[in-house]
Amino acid sequence: MPDGWPREDAPFTSATDGVAKAVEQAKELAGDGDVAIATPxxxxxxxxxxxxxxxxxxxVPVLLGKGVxxxxxxxxxxxxxxxxxxxxADGVTHLHYRVRH
Structure with missing residues (x-):
């Protein structure tokens, strides 16, 4: 767990059983809410x-030239x-795609 965590204003749950288990735990914690994934x-x-x-x-209209x-x-x-x-929106276009399973 990162230094300084957990914090009352930003709860943190560590998952060590793989990504599928982590998503399962996140869905349980989210209830009816969404679960976001944000790294490549x-x-x-x-x-x-x-x-x-x-x-x-x-x-966004910026070309970085590098990245993952x-x-x-x-x-x-x-x-x-x-x-x-x-x-x-001003300076950004939001695109939402449903994944076909």
Whole structure:
């Protein structure tokens, strides 16, 4: 667990039994709420295991030139996605894709 945790204002649950168990625990804790995945490695693992229902991409007009690709190295590709829901805002376009299982 990171130094300084747990904190009352930001609870933290550590999962050491693999990503599938971590997502299961997160869903139990979330109840009717959403569970978000936010790193390339964990996102790829969850997609490979069929654990992701929606992919949300926030597109901003900046080219960084470097970084870690979220969607490289996926098993069983191509992964089929539905037509996105698009929400435009100042400086960002939000894209939400349902994953076809």
């Amino acid at each position: 490695s964990i996102t790829r693992q969850c997609l490979n295991l069929g654990l992701i229902d929606v992919i949300a991409v926030d597109l 690709p979220f969607f490289s190295g996926l098993d069983g590709t191509p992964t089929k996605l539905d037509t996105p829901t698009v929400v435009e």
